[in-house]
Amino acid sequence: MxxxxxxxxxxxxxxxxxxxxxxxxxxxxxAPPAPKPGKLINTGEVLSGELNAMKVRDVKNAGKRIAMYQITSEPRRLPAPNGLCNLETGPETFQLVPSGDAQAAQLKTFAGKEISVKVDEIACASDPGQMSEAVITKWSLIKKQ
Incomplete structure (x- = not known):
């Protein structure tokens, strides 16, 4: 036994x-847990990150090379109706659209550096030529103290 x-x-x-x-x-x-959506960014809030400068061809202006600026930041959600811009966590790259030559010159001096901007108007990228996930059309630079 x-x-x-x-x-x-x-x-x-x-x-x-x-x-x-x-x-x-x-x-x-x-499967690893799904990434959590980024923190919501509302109008009037500050967005901080590294400013990148790129030269792109302007499709509206006969292919002329123009400077484009974008901030690379942590993922952020946009207010409704934009939400997450069809991304799991929200956009991480934000194109800054200068309203004139003064704002463009201001951005040129900060290329490659950490900056902060106050966001007044933001939306998901919609044009095929845009290199960022979201576009900030109205903004103002925040001076570091």
């Missing part, structure tokens, strides 16, 4: 050793 018990115990231990890697592999294959 002891010999029968020992045989069954050895068989059970062998089966357990064969099954445990399969159980561990199944647990590793579980």
């Amino acid at each position: 002891t010999k029968l018990f020992a045989t069954r115990l050895a068989l059970a231990a062998t089966m357990l050793l064969l099954v445990s890697p399969a159980i561990a592999a199944q647990q590793d294959n579980e």
Whole structure:
């Protein structure tokens, strides 16, 4: 009887050793949790990040090369109706549209540096030529103290 018990115990231990890697592999294959949406950014709030300058071709002006500026920041949600701009976490790149030559010159001096802007008007990118996920059309630069 002891010999029968020992045989069954050895068989059970062998089966357990064969099954445990399969159980561990199944647990590793579980999908990681979905990323949480970024914090909501409303009109009048401050957006901070690194300012990037790029030269792009203007489709409206016979292919003339123009400067485009964008802020790379943490993911942010936009107010309704824009929401997350068809992204899981919200946009991370925000195109700054200068309202004139003065704002363009102001941005040029801060290229590659950390800046903060007060957002007055923001929307998801909709034109095919836009390189950012969201566009800030009205903004003002915040001076660091």
